[in-house]
Amino acid sequence: MAVQREIHAKSVLTKSGISDYSVNCYSGCLHNCVYCYARYMRKFTGHVEPWGQYLDVKINAPEVLAREVTRKPAGRIFFSSACDGWQSAERKYELTRRCLKIAADAGFGISTLTKSALISRDLDILSSAPDASLGCTITTLDESLRRKIEPAASSSTDRIRVLERASEMGVRTYIFCGPLLPGITDTPGNIEAMFARLSQLNVNSILVDKLNFRSGVLESMLEFLGRFQPRLIPVYRKLYLDPQEYEAYVDNLRVRVEQISRSAGLEERVEIICR
């Protein structure tokens, strides 16, 4: 059973390497993706529960953001960099929704990325904002695999429906295919099936990324592999420990993704960010 608590944040409009700013209305993420890079954030929270098993709800986030947008230079805000802003608690709290509205009204650009179909609730704001984009992560169309690697997120089918609806409403859309997991979702069959389906969508771009072994990711992957794919444990250990092996893997992945993009007629829209 996950631990959830309400907290008060001092600041929510944070400088970001991804965009000018990021806003995270939650600390922690109950989607609990096996490859999540944000798990290192736990050390700042005082929680002892594992990543994916706790959630801090920043209940004053809209009030804090409303102050901060008047004090900081306008720019682009990424929702959200260290949590999913549309995870299930957002249905009740509507913090991300209120922050989107505040950002749009203050003239800030908005980028979003989610694995939750709940974002369709906020298409009214995104479609009327002067500069907004909606992104969904899709790593596989295999639903039984998706449930294992992104247990509490929406199905890929539901995310695709969100993208279709957003495009119909004139919102700029993109797909984030990442991270592709060695031997699991980076297989030719998985990438081909995804790209065949994604080529039918009217999305503006498709970003593809590799797995990064940031803090805690290897341990999480090894635990996952122990349960589902023990034969891959030595492969992951080698990729983690041997920089040349990892570089060769990334080069090979990039070539394969380029080939499959061309076959799917997606070369104009696919951007491979695994460099």
Ligand code: SF4
């Ligand atoms: S949705 Fe994003 S932040 Fe949440 S667990 Fe998954 S990868 Fe991490």
